[in-house]
Amino acid sequence: MMKQSIFAGATALALVAGAVAQDAAKAAEAHGAHGAAGAGLKKELIAGLTEKDFLKLGDKPKTVKLNVVAVWTAENYGMNFNGYAKGAASYVIPEGWTVEVTYINPSPIPHSLIVVEKGDLKKLQVQQPAFKGAAVPDHLKGLAYGKATFTFVADEAGEYALACGFPSHALNGHWIGLEVSATAKEPSFAPVK
Numbered sequence: 001m002m003k004q005s006i007f008a009g010a011t012a013l014a015l016v017a018g019a020v021a022q023d024a025a026k027a028a029e030a031h032g033a034h035g036a037a038g039a040g041l042k043k044e045l046i047a048g049l050t051e052k053d054f055l056k057l058g059d060k061p062k063t064v065k066l067n068v069v070a071v072w073t074a075e076n077y078g079m080n081f082n083g084y085a086k087g088a089a090s091y092v093i094p095e096g097w098t099v100e101v102t103y104i105n106p107s108p109i110p111h112s113l114i115v116v117e118k119g120d121l122k123k124l125q126v127q128q129p130a131f132k133g134a135a136v137p138d139h140l141k142g143l144a145y146g147k148a149t150f151t152f153v154a155d156e157a158g159e160y161a162l163a164c165g166f167p168s169h170a171l172n173g174h175w176i177g178l179e180v181s182a183t184a185k186e187p188s189f190a191p192v193k
């Protein structure tokens with residue numbers, strides 16, 4: 001009797017251990033989706049950051065804060081912002097608003113961020129941003145393992161993009177949309193349908 005109940009207990013334990021191991025494997029796999037391109041990520045650079053932080057209203061009126069993270073997932077070999085590449089998601093900013101951008105790259109591969117006109121996405125590299133000050137420093141050189149901020153006033157409605165300024169990356173899809181809208185009342189960030 002005693003023997004059997006010990007045996008049963010051990011089996012139950014083994015089952016629990018198995019289930020835990022399986023969950024861990026699943027979690028690792030799910031992270032792998034982030035992963036592959038995410039090898040060597042400095043996770044502390046994005047610690048505590050969630051998708052809700054991609055867009056937040058600023059402290060002052062008509063001010064918005066964007067967190068734009070390169071290599072958020074493995075999408076497009078890591079050449080994505082906030083998990084989207086090739087314009088698959090877009091910010092909408094009401095015309096005249098001030099945009100405070102934080103660019104983060106947790107990966108060892110250099111990337112950068114610059115606001116360009118959509119037509120400039122076909123260029124190998126873009127020297128100047130579409131709005132004054134709308135790029136990280138040294139956007140052509142890129143920044144690995146780091147963070148940079150810039151602020152600009154979205155003072156002209158039109159179709160723009162938040163693109164990686166590292167030569168050829170935008171051509172390879174490292175960009176998301178940025179529409180400056182004369183009619184939108186609130187800023188937004190969403191996948192493009």
Ligand SMILES: [Cu+2]
Binds near residue numbers: 111164
């Ligand atoms: Cu890039």
